[in-house]
Amino acid sequence: MSREITITALKYNPSDKNSKPTFAEYKLTETPGMTLYIALTKIKASIDHDLSSDFVCRAGICGACGMVINGKPRLACKTLTSEFKDGKIELLPLPTFKLIKDLSVDTGSWMKNMSIRVNSWIEAKEQIDINKIEKRVEPEVAQEVFELDRCIECGLCVASCSTAIMRKDFVGAVGLNRVARFQIDPHDKRTDSDFYELIGDDEGIFGCMSLLACEDHCPKNLPLQSKIAYMRRKMVKA
Amino acid sequence: MLRDNIVESILGKTTQKRKSRIPAKLDFLQSATGLILAIFIIFHLLFEASILFGKDSMYAITKMFELDFFIKDGSPIFISILAFIIFVIFIFHAFLAMRKFPNSYREYLRLKTHAKLMEHSDTNLWIIQITTGFMLFFLGSIHLYIMLTQPENIGPFASSDRVYSDVMWPMYLMLLVSVVLHAGVGVYRLIIKWGWLDGENPKKNRLKTRKIIKIVTIIYLIIGLFSLITYIKIGYEHRDNYGERYKVVSNEN
Amino acid sequence: MKIKYTEALIIGGGLAGLRSAIATTKKGLDTIVLSLVPVKRSHSAAAQGGMQASLANSVMGEGDNEDVHFADTVKGSDWGCDQEVARMFVQTAPKAIRELASWGVPWTRIKGGNREVVINTKRTTIKERDEAHGLINARDFGGTKKWRTCYTADATGHTMLYAVTNEAMRLGVVIEDKKEAISLITENSQCYGAIVRDLKTGELTAYVAKGTLIATGGYGRIYKQSTNATICKGTGHAIALEAGAYLANMEAVQFHPTPIVPSGILLTEGCRGDGGVLRDKDGYRFMPDYEPEKKDLASRDVVSRRMLEHIKKGKGVKSPYGDHLWLDISILGREHIEKNLRDVQDISKTFNGIDPADEGKKGWMPVLPMQHYSMGGIRVTPKGESVNIKGLFACGEAACWDLHGFNRLGGNSVSETVVAGMIIGDYFADFCSRNDIVIGTTVVEEELKRQDDYINYLLSLDGDEKIYDIKDRMRIIMQDKVGIFRNGKDLDDAVRELSELLEKTKHITVENKCRLLNPELEEAYKVPMMLKVALCVAKGARDRTESRGAHYREDYLKRDDKNWLNKTITYWENPDDLEPSIKYEPLDIMKMEMPPAFRGYGRKGQTIENPLSKKRQDEVDRIKAEHKGDRYELQEKLMPYDLPNGYKAKNERLGVSYE
Numbered sequence A: 001m002s003r004e005i006t007i008t009a010l011k012y013n014p015s016d017k018n019s020k021p022t023f024a025e026y027k028l029t030e031t032p033g034m035t036l037y038i039a040l041t042k043i044k045a046s047i048d049h050d051l052s053s054d055f056v057c058r059a060g061i062c063g064a065c066g067m068v069i070n071g072k073p074r075l076a077c078k079t080l081t082s083e084f085k086d087g088k089i090e091l092l093p094l095p096t097f098k099l100i101k102d103l104s105v106d107t108g109s110w111m112k113n114m115s116i117r118v119n120s121w122i123e124a125k126e127q128i129d130i131n132k133i134e135k136r137v138e139p140e141v142a143q144e145v146f147e148l149d150r151c152i153e154c155g156l157c158v159a160s161c162s163t164a165i166m167r168k169d170f171v172g173a174v175g176l177n178r179v180a181r182f183q184i185d186p187h188d189k190r191t192d193s194d195f196y197e198l199i200g201d202d203e204g205i206f207g208c209m210s211l212l213a214c215e216d217h218c219p220k221n222l223p224l225q226s227k228i229a230y231m232r233r234k235m236v237k238a
Numbered sequence B: 001m002l003r004d005n006i007v008e009s010i011l012g013k014t015t016q017k018r019k020s021r022i023p024a025k026l027d028f029l030q031s032a033t034g035l036i037l038a039i040f041i042i043f044h045l046l047f048e049a050s051i052l053f054g055k056d057s058m059y060a061i062t063k064m065f066e067l068d069f070f071i072k073d074g075s076p077i078f079i080s081i082l083a084f085i086i087f088v089i090f091i092f093h094a095f096l097a098m099r100k101f102p103n104s105y106r107e108y109l110r111l112k113t114h115a116k117l118m119e120h121s122d123t124n125l126w127i128i129q130i131t132t133g134f135m136l137f138f139l140g141s142i143h144l145y146i147m148l149t150q151p152e153n154i155g156p157f158a159s160s161d162r163v164y165s166d167v168m169w170p171m172y173l174m175l176l177v178s179v180v181l182h183a184g185v186g187v188y189r190l191i192i193k194w195g196w197l198d199g200e201n202p203k204k205n206r207l208k209t210r211k212i213i214k215i216v217t218i219i220y221l222i223i224g225l226f227s228l229i230t231y232i233k234i235g236y237e238h239r240d241n242y243g244e245r246y247k248v249v250s251n252e253n
Numbered sequence C: 001m002k003i004k005y006t007e008a009l010i011i012g013g014g015l016a017g018l019r020s021a022i023a024t025t026k027k028g029l030d031t032i033v034l035s036l037v038p039v040k041r042s043h044s045a046a047a048q049g050g051m052q053a054s055l056a057n058s059v060m061g062e063g064d065n066e067d068v069h070f071a072d073t074v075k076g077s078d079w080g081c082d083q084e085v086a087r088m089f090v091q092t093a094p095k096a097i098r099e100l101a102s103w104g105v106p107w108t109r110i111k112g113g114n115r116e117v118v119i120n121t122k123r124t125t126i127k128e129r130d131e132a133h134g135l136i137n138a139r140d141f142g143g144t145k146k147w148r149t150c151y152t153a154d155a156t157g158h159t160m161l162y163a164v165t166n167e168a169m170r171l172g173v174v175i176e177d178k179k180e181a182i183s184l185i186t187e188n189s190q191c192y193g194a195i196v197r198d199l200k201t202g203e204l205t206a207y208v209a210k211g212t213l214i215a216t217g218g219y220g221r222i223y224k225q226s227t228n229a230t231i232c233k234g235t236g237h238a239i240a241l242e243a244g245a246y247l248a249n250m251e252a253v254q255f256h257p258t259p260i261v262p263s264g265i266l267l268t269e270g271c272r273g274d275g276g277v278l279r280d281k282d283g284y285r286f287m288p289d290y291e292p293e294k295k296d297l298a299s300r301d302v303v304s305r306r307m308l309e310h311i312k313k314g315k316g317v318k319s320p321y322g323d324h325l326w327l328d329i330s331i332l333g334r335e336h337i338e339k340n341l342r343d344v345q346d347i348s349k350t351f352n353g354i355d356p357a358d359e360g361k362k363g364w365m366p367v368l369p370m371q372h373y374s375m376g377g378i379r380v381t382p383k384g385e386s387v388n389i390k391g392l393f394a395c396g397e398a399a400c401w402d403l404h405g406f407n408r409l410g411g412n413s414v415s416e417t418v419v420a421g422m423i424i425g426d427y428f429a430d431f432c433s434r435n436d437i438v439i440g441t442t443v444v445e446e447e448l449k450r451q452d453d454y455i456n457y458l459l460s461l462d463g464d465e466k467i468y469d470i471k472d473r474m475r476i477i478m479q480d481k482v483g484i485f486r487n488g489k490d491l492d493d494a495v496r497e498l499s500e501l502l503e504k505t506k507h508i509t510v511e512n513k514c515r516l517l518n519p520e521l522e523e524a525y526k527v528p529m530m531l532k533v534a535l536c537v538a539k540g541a542r543d544r545t546e547s548r549g550a551h552y553r554e555d556y557l558k559r560d561d562k563n564w565l566n567k568t569i570t571y572w573e574n575p576d577d578l579e580p581s582i583k584y585e586p587l588d589i590m591k592m593e594m595p596p597a598f599r600g601y602g603r604k605g606q607t608i609e610n611p612l613s614k615k616r617q618d619e620v621d622r623i624k625a626e627h628k629g630d631r632y633e634l635q636e637k638l639m640p641y642d643l644p645n646g647y648k649a650k651n652e653r654l655g656v657s658y659e
């Protein structure tokens, strides 16, 4: 049942002038139901105290643990070691984001910049009275907004997107999805022309080349393909 | 006007404080020109394939393009005009699409390594698209230049002579493969890009679209190859009479 | 050395911290929010079930209002809560949810007409009012009289956190993530900010502020098994403790019966609600033996206790991760699972490779009760200020405000975070605008230097102990001896062992001597902090010789209102102490709107009554009988309370307007 697995991880500390990028190799015994979170925690506690990676919820809900696992950007906490038949797992930090150390990258700053850039919030233009019964929303519309609100800012869509890899300022599927989310939200009073101001350029909606790696790697299965197309249609007319 | 351009180039906004609508137009035109070219190619390859049904049918179609139903015996000038229009669209499309190319070695390296590591189907398709696009830039230009300047040299014998005796077939082979792949991938991506066939279940419909496009692309490759082989065959048989023009002998034959 | 000045400093960017930041920013204060992780990854995002607010939109919530919510909350707390705070809370919750709706939380909405629900394992059809179409829906939750828990499918905390973060960004709140507060700057029992370590560079900076608010969430990670995120280490509690602040009711720790093993991810109560059962190593359904009446569906704490009892009898399933039991929902059939318990299936498949719809043993999911929520925390007044350190505020799970007493109701916690953010955030803002910074830079620099030296000291240690082993040991002690079942002997051992461990942290070696970005160094300063928090929990539990809410003593089975109607206050007198000091703050029955009584569920006749309870009840009854006027006036007579910012205004409800 239990076998030995080999985990290889890129180790590099950009803030340390003496640090050279190396691939460290760890061998450990697989336990039933072992996720990469469990494996890396084990490695950190007993083999290499110095290995850095980001885990928060370890349940696939917070989006902290994205890394490139055998070539594919994925959430490490949702990846079982048993998936890899030959027991070899190679880990790299997510590309595009700034490397902090080893497998830990700065998705936070990237997402913050993106959020500010696309004005990721409700613009209501009017004050509501919170003592009064809330504004009605069609159940289906609320559901549709929710579907897009499920994004966890893991950045896998960005890390898998070749446009983002080449063009540093591209807002990524996460940003375009965010705008679509507010575009359909009845609480938001912005017009398409307002949204055009935010994403109507080659770093925004017109930069996306429909490569769909975002759609295929999104751990939340968001409808990125159709929502980006939707925004593109809106923005061309805006 | 210059002032406006200065403002827009620095700020990405027009002097009316609004964001420029040019990017939207460019994106739209990129697709539009691609679509026009794709539709052109779809028909073009079918017309060229008329050679499979004999020299007469190819000749008839050539004459049709020279508008023989309009002016007596037609005139190659119309082919020149068509070639010119297509050339303009072609250059414009290339110019628009080139914005999407990796524009430095580092970008190219990043892209290549990334795509290779990830092994993602649609990203690979796009790599095919830019590679074929790059090839088309040269091959297509050569072909179009010839069509533009020698519109009279089209026909069952003239074309075949060019293909075989002028040794143009290697170029055509490459042109054929790249244009069919480029158009196939291009149309698929157009459908995705604008969500034309999203329907109820975009994920499923995407797979379906991809399958259909794949089949059509293969069919087109086969038709094109057979036509090319036919041109080579005719050219080979006609090698000793290089330069002779085709004449419809008689309708009874 | 770097010093940064701001008006309001908020440590913690979960729901509580960010909502408070909105309050201070709205009052025009420069605000900085610090967080260990990008704020949208805070653990608030993990809340699935929902948020309680008495909107009374759904037919199953009809008749609900502040009074009903209040009663549920007080009973839930086993009378351990502050009733004044509970009142403040229930009054503001409906406003909070409506505000959140306007900020974009896509609350699940009511569809007028019939819908099918499962009540008591039976399919039932209920008819929603047409007037309610499009209003916020609610679901049923444990311990509530009405359906009051509003939700967005299974991602309530996530959508709330995103909406609140978005609004904070719109207002221009300065959010700094990957920053860890490692100590507070205090002088003469007043707090002036914090020393903060940048987790991207390892650099230390002093953040000096007029007021400091701690909203750092729970401390579940001191337990080996917890549903909490890896960052829930209680360092916020620890820095307050080290600065001299009081922590209250730290022994009040909630356990959830069915997180999956080993990952600790929660499997919703709905599994059992729909008819799933617990089984032991022999596949035997054991709950009916213990609880013939409610069986697998007894309350959270009861089921958790019974499960452990059964494991102690040797009936647990052995695994590399310790003993566990099985949760079997395969008996519900594949169709039901794939329709109604999709998320459970997804979690089980992803994390355990088990498809719970597979028939028989193959589909059983390994579960074990685990730590889930910390009711205790930094002791604050109803205004949110620390009872003994001026300028230090706290809210959310990190605080003991105290809304939950010894047991919190599901759905009351995310609700508390935003409500507290509104109320405490407002009081905090007032404090910051009233006060000026009156602290010399020398004090700041001294504290900065002390932390700097401390890090050097940790790196210079040269002992045989291993920090990772100490941490593991602590988490096992907490799990085994300060868990669901508690008894004097185990707790005694726990306190002793934990203080030994605390001593051992002074004899470790940090192998990697790098000051920057060194995960081992981080452990070296966090583990002693966690140990101090753990000691507060263990010692509080040891000394509280009664059973109340989640605190269950095998050797003292009764709730003792006579001697224990109070809050445990733990504090650290001297930095070198290896144990916290402890004292008690009494609850005043004569001021309660709802004097202690039977909860209406759980074990009956297990209370040692306080004579004052009856006295106050008679008084309350008399006031009620004599009262003429509406329920608001009556409430005011029974137990007056204050709210800032107009939050005391009445809440409108469908059909009954403002009544």
Ligand SMILES: Cc1cc2nc3c(=O)[nH]c(=O)nc-3n(C[C@H](O)[C@H](O)[C@H](O)COP(=O)(O)OP(=O)(O)OC[C@H]3O[C@@H](n4cnc5c(N)ncnc54)[C@H](O)[C@@H]3O)c2cc1C
Pocket: C011, C012, C013, C014, C015, C016, C017, C034, C035, C036, C037, C039, C042, C043, C044, C045, C046, C047, C048, C049, C050, C051, C052, C156, C157, C179, C180, C181, C182, C215, C216, C217, C218, C227, C228, C229, C231, C235, C236, C266, C372, C373, C395, C396, C397, C398, C410, C411, C412, C413, C414, C415, C417
């Ligand atoms: C699995 C799970 C499900 C739950 N479901 C529900 C539910 O359905 N309904 C409900 O009402 N409640 C639920 N809860 C409880 C509820 O989610 C939490 O109690 C609540 O979200 C806590 O919010 P908070 O803002 O106080 O803290 P958190 O959201 O935990 O935020 C803490 C913040 O403090 C920061 N921080 C911590 N330490 C430091 C430091 N030293 N320096 C700087 N920053 C620091 C962190 O980075 C983070 O930003 C659930 C809890 C869990 C674990």
Ligand code: HEM
Pocket: B041, B044, B045, B048, B049, B079, B082, B083, B084, B086, B090, B136, B140, B143, B144, B147, B153, B154, B155, B158, B159, B160, B162, B163, B172, B175, B176, B177, B179, B223, B224, B225, B227, B228
């Ligand atoms: C109006 C402009 C065009 C005209 C008049 C034209 C005409 C022709 C003719 C007459 C041939 C037969 C071979 C020959 O005579 O040399 C041919 C072949 C071919 N053309 Fe064009 N062409 C045009 C534009 C294009 C464009 C834009 C492309 C693609 C970039 C293209 C791709 C091809 C290919 C691939 C073949 C080989 C067909 C086969 O092998 O079946 N042509 N074209």
Ligand code: HEM
Pocket: A209, B027, B030, B031, B032, B033, B034, B035, B036, B037, B038, B039, B041, B090, B093, B094, B097, B098, B100, B101, B129, B130, B132, B133, B134, B136, B137, B138, B140, B179, B182, B183, B186, B187, B189, B190, B193
């Ligand atoms: C000079 C030759 C050409 C070059 C350099 C070129 C390049 C490109 C590139 C790089 C793209 C991708 C753009 C993107 O992803 O956004 C593209 C798209 C496309 N091309 Fe071409 N191309 C050329 C000729 C053609 C021809 C001859 C056709 C027709 C058969 C064609 C059809 C298309 C289509 C349909 C698209 C998709 C449009 C879109 O994505 O908006 N291209 N081209």
Ligand code: SF4
Pocket: A063, A150, A151, A152, A153, A154, A155, A156, A157, A158, A173, A174, A177, A214, A217, A218, A219, A220, A221, A222, A224
């Ligand atoms: S869109 Fe999907 S992949 Fe991208 S950040 Fe959001 S959840 Fe992650």
Ligand code: F3S
Pocket: A157, A160, A161, A162, A163, A164, A172, A173, A207, A208, A209, A210, A211, A212, A213, A214, A215, A228
């Ligand atoms: S992968 Fe990138 S190019 Fe567009 S469709 Fe997705 S964002």
Ligand code: FES
Pocket: A054, A055, A056, A057, A058, A059, A060, A061, A062, A063, A064, A065, A066, A075, A076, A077, A078
């Ligand atoms: S740790 Fe939260 S998604 Fe993996």
